[in-house]
Amino acid sequence: MSSFSVPPPKCLQKPLAVPHRYMFGPGPSNVPSRILMAGINPVIGHMHPEIFEIMNDIKSGIQYMFQTQNNMTLAVSGTGHTAMECAIFNTVEPGDSVLSAVNGIWGERAADMAERIGRALSKYRPVVLFLAHGESSTGVLHPLDGIGQLCHKYGCLLLVDSVASIGGTPLFMDQQGIDILYTGSQKVLNAPPGTAPISFSERACQKVFNRRTKPVSFFLDLSWLANYWGCDGKPSRVYHHTGPVTAFYSLRESLAVLAEEGLEKSCERHEKVAEYFHAGLESMGLKLFVKEKKARLPTVTTIVAPHGYDWKEITTYIMKTHNLEISGGLGPSVGLVLRVGLMGCNSTKDNVDMVLEALKDALKHCHKSKV
Numbered sequence: 001m002s003s004f005s006v007p008p009p010k011c012l013q014k015p016l017a018v019p020h021r022y023m024f025g026p027g028p029s030n031v032p033s034r035i036l037m038a039g040i041n042p043v044i045g046h047m048h049p050e051i052f053e054i055m056n057d058i059k060s061g062i063q064y065m066f067q068t069q070n071n072m073t074l075a076v077s078g079t080g081h082t083a084m085e086c087a088i089f090n091t092v093e094p095g096d097s098v099l100s101a102v103n104g105i106w107g108e109r110a111a112d113m114a115e116r117i118g119r120a121l122s123k124y125r126p127v128v129l130f131l132a133h134g135e136s137s138t139g140v141l142h143p144l145d146g147i148g149q150l151c152h153k154y155g156c157l158l159l160v161d162s163v164a165s166i167g168g169t170p171l172f173m174d175q176q177g178i179d180i181l182y183t184g185s186q187k188v189l190n191a192p193p194g195t196a197p198i199s200f201s202e203r204a205c206q207k208v209f210n211r212r213t214k215p216v217s218f219f220l221d222l223s224w225l226a227n228y229w230g231c232d233g234k235p236s237r238v239y240h241h242t243g244p245v246t247a248f249y250s251l252r253e254s255l256a257v258l259a260e261e262g263l264e265k266s267c268e269r270h271e272k273v274a275e276y277f278h279a280g281l282e283s284m285g286l287k288l289f290v291k292e293k294k295a296r297l298p299t300v301t302t303i304v305a306p307h308g309y310d311w312k313e314i315t316t317y318i319m320k321t322h323n324l325e326i327s328g329g330l331g332p333s334v335g336l337v338l339r340v341g342l343m344g345c346n347s348t349k350d351n352v353d354m355v356l357e358a359l360k361d362a363l364k365h366c367h368k369s370k371v
Contacts, residue, residue: 148177
C-alpha cells in the first residue's frame, strides 16, 4: 500500500504562464533578452574551472562598476538584503555600535548633514556608519563626499547601500572612502534578482579578519566567501555552498552590458531621462516629492500622490489598462507618493512618454474626491 497520501497538485499540471509587463516600479526592472539568454546556458558544476573564470569576470566587472581596486570583491548568492547582512554580520560583534543615517529629510545641506553625522560619530563611537546612497522609498540621493573621511577620523567604517543608485548616478568607492559597498542585480544592472555585488576595503578586511568571535552566519562568513571567490590568495577553492551558476551567467552579462556602454554614459543617460521625466510631470501639474533637484535620485522618481485620488486605484488602473507597473510609497512614504523606476534599459525617453500617458489616462478615469 502506497504511503504517498498527498496527490500531485493540479496547478502544476498546467504549463507555466508569465505575462510580459513594463516594470517601471522601484525594482525589479525588465531583463533584456541578451541577459535572459545568458541565463539559459547549460548548467555546469559550481566548482568547475569555467565557473571560476566566470566568477573572476564578475569580480572585474564589479570593481569597474564600483570604481575600486579592492581585492575583496565578489557577489553574494542572494538579494541586496543578503549583502546588507553579509556586511553587518562580518563587521559587527556583540557590544559594537552601528550608526544609521536616515535619508528622510531631503534638500538638507550636505555640510549640515556632515556636521550632524560628525557629532553622532563622536558621541556613539560606532564601528560602522550605514547610509543608503539612493533611498528608493523617498527618491532621495544622499551626498557621499567627505563622509568616508569623517568616519575614518573616528575609527569607523563607512557602509553604503547602492542598490537603487549604482550605474545611474556617479559613485566612486575608493575615491569617496567607502569601506563596504553593495548593490543588487535587479535594478540598473537589469539582471534577475538573486545575486548581490559587494566589496570590502582593506580597512574593512582588517576589522573582519581580526574578530574576537565568529560571524553569526556561516553562509555569509566572509572567510569562506573570500575563498570561494578566489579573494584570499589561497591556491585552491573549497566547497562552501552551491553557487547559483545560471544567475552568475546573467550577472556577468549584465556587467558586460554596463561596461560596453560605459559608466559615465550610463549615468548621463539616467540623469537626462530623469530630467525629461520630471519636466513632463510638472507640465501635467504633478508635484515631485523631492523639491531640491540635486537631492533627487535619477533612477527612482517619487511623485506626490495627486490630491483627491486613491494612489492604489491609480497603480491598479495603470497595471490593468496599460500593463505597466508603478508603485506606491514604502515605509515613511506610504500613502504619500507614487514611485516610478526607470533603470538600466528602461531608462529611455520613449518609456517616459509611456508612463506620462498612463498617468494622464489614470487621472482622467480614476475617482477623484471633491473633499
